[in-house]
Every structure is written in structure tokens, then in C-alpha cells.
Amino acid sequence: MANIISDETIDYVGILAKLELSDEEKEQAKKDMGSMLDYIDKLGELDTEGVEPMSHVFPVKNVFREDIVTNGDIREEILKNAPGEKDGMFVVPRTFE
Amino acid sequence: MAKQYETVIGLEVHVELATKTKIFCGCSTAFGGDPNTHTCPVCTGMPGSLPVLNKQVLEYAVAVGLATNCTITQYCKFDRKNYFYPDNPQNYQISQLYLPICRNGKVEIETEKGKKFVGIHEIHMEEDAGKLIHDEWDDVSLVDYNRSGVPLIEIVSEPDMRSAEEVIAYLEKLRMTIQYLGASDCKLQEGSMRADVNLSIREVGAKEFGTRTEMKNLNSFKAIARAIEGETERQIDLLESGEKVVQETRRWDDNKGESYAMRSKEDAQDYRYFPDPDLVPIVLDDAFLDEIRAKQPEFREEKMARYKEEFDIPEYDIEIITGSKHMADIFEATVALGSQPKKVSNWLMVETLRLLKEKNMDSEDIRFSPENLAKLIGLTDTKAINSSVAKEVFEVMFEQDIDPEKYVEEKGLKTVNDEGALRKTVEEVIANNPQSVEDYRNGKEKAIGFLVGQTMKAMKGKADPGMVNQLLKELL
Numbered sequence: 373m374a375n376i377i378s379d380e381t382i383d384y385v386g387i388l389a390k391l392e393l394s395d396e397e398k399e400q401a402k403k404d405m406g407s408m409l410d411y412i413d414k415l416g417e418l419d420t421e422g423v424e425p426m427s428h429v430f431p432v433k434n435v436f437r438e439d440i441v442t443n444g445d446i447r448e449e450i451l452k453n454a455p456g457e458k459d460g461m462f463v464v465p466r467t468f469e
Numbered sequence: 470m471a472k473q474y475e476t477v478i479g480l481e482v483h484v485e486l487a488t489k490t491k492i493f494c495g496c497s498t499a500f501g502g503d504p505n506t507h508t509c510p511v512c513t514g515m516p517g518s519l520p521v522l523n524k525q526v527l528e529y530a531v532a533v534g535l536a537t538n539c540t541i542t543q544y545c546k547f548d549r550k551n552y553f554y555p556d557n558p559q560n561y562q563i564s565q566l567y568l569p570i571c572r573n574g575k576v577e578i579e580t581e582k583g584k585k586f587v588g589i590h591e592i593h594m595e596e597d598a599g600k601l602i603h604d605e606w607d608d609v610s611l612v613d614y615n616r617s618g619v620p621l622i623e624i625v626s627e628p629d630m631r632s633a634e635e636v637i638a639y640l641e642k643l644r645m646t647i648q649y650l651g652a653s654d655c656k657l658q659e660g661s662m663r664a665d666v667n668l669s670i671r672e673v674g675a676k677e678f679g680t681r682t683e684m685k686n687l688n689s690f691k692a693i694a695r696a697i698e699g700e701t702e703r704q705i706d707l708l709e710s711g712e713k714v715v716q717e718t719r720r721w722d723d724n725k726g727e728s729y730a731m732r733s734k735e736d737a738q739d740y741r742y743f744p745d746p747d748l749v750p751i752v753l754d755d756a757f758l759d760e761i762r763a764k765q766p767e768f769r770e771e772k773m774a775r776y777k778e779e780f781d782i783p784e785y786d787i788e789i790i791t792g793s794k795h796m797a798d799i800f801e802a803t804v805a806l807g808s809q810p811k812k813v814s815n816w817l818m819v820e821t822l823r824l825l826k827e828k829n830m831d832s833e834d835i836r837f838s839p840e841n842l843a844k845l846i847g848l849t850d851t852k853a854i855n856s857s858v859a860k861e862v863f864e865v866m867f868e869q870d871i872d873p874e875k876y877v878e879e880k881g882l883k884t885v886n887d888e889g890a891l892r893k894t895v896e897e898v899i900a901n902n903p904q905s906v907e908d909y910r911n912g913k914e915k916a917i918g919f920l921v922g923q924t925m926k927a928m929k930g931k932a933d934p935g936m937v938n939q940l941l942k943e944l945l
Contacts, residue, residue: 388551388739388741390553427546427568427744427750428546428744428746428749428750429746430749432749433749433750433751433752434749434750434751434752435521435522435748435749436521436522436523436524436527437490437495437521437522437523437524438523438524438525439488439489439490439523439524439525439526440489440490440495441489441490441495441496441497442490442495443494443495443496443497443507443509445502445506445507446508446509447503447504447505447506447508450505450508450509450510450513450614451505453513453515456609458604458607458609458611459504459611460503460504460505460506460613461504461505461602461611461612461613462505462555462611462612462614463604463609463610463611464555464609464610464611464612465555465609465610466603466604466608466609466610467554467555467601467610468603
């Protein structure tokens with residue numbers, strides 16, 4: 373494997389993704405990530421001279437909606453997806469800025 | 470000699486667009502709905518839901534970009550800004566990093582020091598987050614996603630401002646431009662316009678910028694001015710005592726007049742932006758831009774110049790009236806109905822401003838119609854009502870937009886023009902107030918004022934004071 377992922381990197385990625393990894397999982401993740409980067413490097417070997425960067429896989433553009441209210445109150449349905457419900461709101465762990 | 474410092478300020482201004490629906494779904498953006506009654510799978514970030522761009526958002530963003538001399542990005546797209554916070558149900562905010570809709574603009578501002586340009590680095594479209602409420606009883610937070618997905622544009626300036634005055638002039642300029650476009654009501658207090666201040670200081674003459682901080686939670690022009698002053702001092706104190714300014718986000722507490730750091734350094738911001746695969750690219754042709762350009766309104770400067778040409782009203786009045794698009798619309802529509810410009814301007818400048826101030830309202834909240842204002846002016850022109858009755862009627866009209874003609878008729882407020890009845894009342898007043906009559910006859914001119922007042926009172930205010938005055942003089 374050409375790409376070696378450091379402990380710091382995997383810890384940092386873990387923090388960003390809000391994942392708690394055991395030592396064993398970390399080792400596995402380092403390997404997986406290394407091989408993914410190897411694959412990306414492989415793609416980098418391709419000659420892309422003169423090829424426009426692609427920003428979407430479908431040849432579709434300009435899909436819009438008109439500014440008209442189409443949705444009604446479906447709070448009851450929506451709250452079924454909530455981890456908890458109180459006073460019509462989603463209940464989440466106490467969060468401060 | 471003490472070092473001389475210069476303050477360098479750039480602004481990030483978020484503006485909530487005045488669309489009826491959210492940016493990526495057909496949920497209403499109306500204020501005041503019960504929590505989560507304006508939500509759907511898209512704006513609560515449910516798997517499998519598909520966002521579709523509201524065309525009006527694009528049109529407003531382009532209109533603001535053209536009005537601020539930006540280059541419009543004719544091939545543009547959306548990106549995901551990844552972060553975890555419960556007000557953001559997708560765990561990413563849909564925004565624009567790589568190809569923002571507008572770039573390289575500028576607006577001209579004017580302060581006491583003269584005119585200058587403030588550069589606009591970019592304007593991008595993005596979605597607002599939900600609202601977090603901290604539960605008082607349980608150790609939890611509650612989330613209302615009604616605001617989640619409400620369309621915003623973020624206007625990022627260049628670090629071109631050097632004082633609080635320039636910052637406020639710039640914000641006023643943006644607010645006027647956007648209000649005139651009808652793209653937002655831009656109310657700082659209500660959060661439909663939010664400004665984050667990026668500020669650094671450097672020694673006068675230095676070429677490099679100092680380390681900047683970002684200040685949040687500024688919801689009035691006064692708070693912005695105070696925060697700029699406070700942060701400038703804080704940074705100078707740090708440098709003078711040999712310390713360093715730390716690049717961080719700070720929250721301004723306007724009551725205490727100080728700020729504190731919001732996020733710790735360890736909590737690095739790494740948003741890992743990438744193109745949003747759910748949204749297809751936007752390709753804007755010249756015809757589309759021309760269409761938006763053709764719809765641009767007469768902006769404030771042009772309006773002021775035209776008023777100076779067309780109407781014989783003081784420059785100060787013009788400044789105040791054009792300072793609100795809504796007020797200017799009312800002014801023009803009332804004049805178009807045949808009322809004399811000076812009279813319309815007077816009603817706006819005196820009574821309207823007084824009531825707005827008294828009720829702590831904004832010019833954008835004026836509810837009476839030009840038709841009704843024109844009718845009221847008509848009633849005073851024909852002397853059907855006197856000026857104090859007119860003020861009374863105006864107050865009711867200001868509150869409820871009543872038809873003044875009907876109201877005056879129903880309440881019997883018309884001026885009594887029956888000279889016989891008036892003469893009789895004046896005679897009674899003279900008979901009942903011998904002291905004042907005596908005073909007047911002894912040369913105390915002012916005594917007549919009291920007698921006019923007594924007559925008006927007896928007529929329940931429904932007399933023409935000029936006529937009363939004349940009759941009194943005649944009978945005395």
C-alpha cells in the first residue's frame with residue numbers, strides 16, 4: 373500500500389464523523405482508507421488533458437420548482453421519525469453552542 | 470509615540486429571501502406556525518427525499534447580484550457543507566462553495582468622509598437551519614424545523630471597510646437595494662438580515678492583514694457599531710500587551726458590551742465540502758440574465774433624483790420617504806390619485822413617523838392604503854373636516870386602514886359649516902367667559918385662543934378653527 377494513514381489522521385476523521393472506534397477498528401479503518409487513496413492515485417494516472425471537470429453524472433440541468441406552497445401540515449407523520457417528541461418538537465440531547 | 474492602528478472589516482451578511490416556499494421543497498416559509506407544521510421529508514433531512522431548487526430563489530439571487538455589480542456565474546451548482554448540529558437535520562447544509570452564483574461585485578457607500586466602493590467577494594445561495602430550544606425542565610433540547618430550508622443568500626464583502634460608519638453605510642446600502650428589489654424585508658431585529666463582522670487590526674501603513682476574528686449575534690446597527698468598537702479595543706489591548714489575536718468566532722453580548730469565544734480551538738472547522746449529487750447544475754443563458762435585468766426596479770438613488778425633479782418637497786423628506794421602498798410606493802400611489810405631493814409628504818413625515826415610533830414599528834409595516842390616504846387629504850382639502858379631526862381619523866386609519874370618508878360620515882365628524890349654529894355657540898361662549906372677554910378687550914390678544922378652544926370644545930371639535938376665530942373677532 374502506497375498510502376499510509378497515521379493514527380492522528382484516523383482519530384481526526386473519527387472526530388469529524390462522530391465515530392468512536394476501538395483500536396482494532398482503527399487499524400482496519402487505516403487499511404481501508406489507505407487502499408481507497410491508492411485507488412484515487414490510480415485514477416490520477418489517467419491523462420485528463422482537455423477534459424472538462426464533471427460536476428454531475430447525469431446530463432441534466434436546470435431542474436426547478438415554482439414558488440408555490442404544495443406541502444401541508446404533516447407534523448404527526450414527520451414526528452414519527454424523531455428520536456423523541458415533546459410539544460410538537462424533536463427531542464435531542466441537550467446541545468449548546 | 471504610541472502606535473497608530475487601523476481597523477480592517479469585512480462582512481458576511483445573510484439575507485432571508487421573501488419567497489413563499491422553502492429553497493428545496495414546497496413547505497411554507499410563513500412565520501408563526503406551530504413548531505414543525507411547515508416541514509416535510511426534504512427539510513427534515515429524511516433519507517430518500519429529493520431537493521428541487523425554487524426558481525424564485527435563483528431569480529432573487531441573480532437580481533441582487535446584478536444590482537451589486539457582480540459577475541453572474543452562468544454555470545453554477547450546489548455543494549454540501551458537512552457538520553453535525555441538531556438544527557441541521559441532514560448533517561450537511563446545502564450551500565455553494567466552488568461556484569457561487571455571483572462574484573466580484575461592488576457597491577458605492579457614502580459617509581462623512583466621502584464616497585468609496587466596497588467590494589463584494591461573492592454571493593451564494595444556501596438554506597437556513599432549524600431552531601433549537603433548550604428545555605427548562607428536562608436535560609434535553611427541542612428542535613423546530615419550520616425555518617429549516619428557508620432560502621438565504623450570503624453576501625460576502627471584501628475586507629474594504631475601516632470603521633463602524635462605513636459598515637453601517639454598507640449595510641444600509643445592501644438593505645435598500647434588496648428591499649427595493651422586493652427580495653427580502655431585511656429586518657435585523659427579526660433576523661431576516663444577519664451580519665457577521667470579520668475584524669482585524671494592523672498598524673497604519675502595514676501591508677499585511679492582522680489575524681481576524683468573526684463576531685456573531687449582532688442584531689441592530691447600534692450593536693454592530695458597539696461590537697466593532699469593543700473588538701477593536703480588545704485586539705489593540707492584546708497586541709499592546711505583547712499577546713496574539715487568536716483566529717476564532719466570538720459572540721457579542723450587547724447588554725454586557727463584551728464578547729466571548731464561541732468555539733474552542735481544538736474543535737476544528739473542517740466542512741469537507743463536496744458537490745451535492747441531488748441537485749443538478751444550473752446553466753444560465755444571456756437571455757435569462759437580460760430578463761432579470763429588465764425587471765430591475767428604479768433604485769433609491771434614481772428615485773431620489775427623480776423626486777427632486779418632479780416634486781416640490783424638501784430634500785430631507787425625499788431622503789426619509791425613499792429610505793423605505795414601501796413608503797415611497799405609498800407616496801407615489803397617493804400622488805398619482807391626485808393628492809398634492811407636499812401634503813402626502815407631510816402625512817408621512819409627521820403623523821406616520823410619529824405613530825411608527827410610538828408603536829415601535831418599521832416603515833415596512835405601514836398598512837393603510839394610498840386610496841384611503843388620498844381620501845383623507847381630499848376631506849381636508851375641501852375643509853369637510855378640520856386638521857385635528859383629520860389627525861384623529863388618521864390614527865384610526867393607521868391602525869385599521871378604514872375608509873376615512875365612510876368613517877367621518879358614520880361618526881358624524883364633518884365640520885359644521887352652518888354659520889348660524891356656529892354663531893350661536895360663539896355667542897354662548899362669550900357670555901360664559903366674561904373674564905377672557907374682558908382680557909381680550911383690554912388688549913390681551915392671547916385670550917382669544919382660550920375662547921377658540923372653548924368654542925371648539927362646545928362644537929365637539931367639528932368646527933373650522935379659522936371660521937371660529939373670525940366669528941369671535943367679529944362678535945367681540
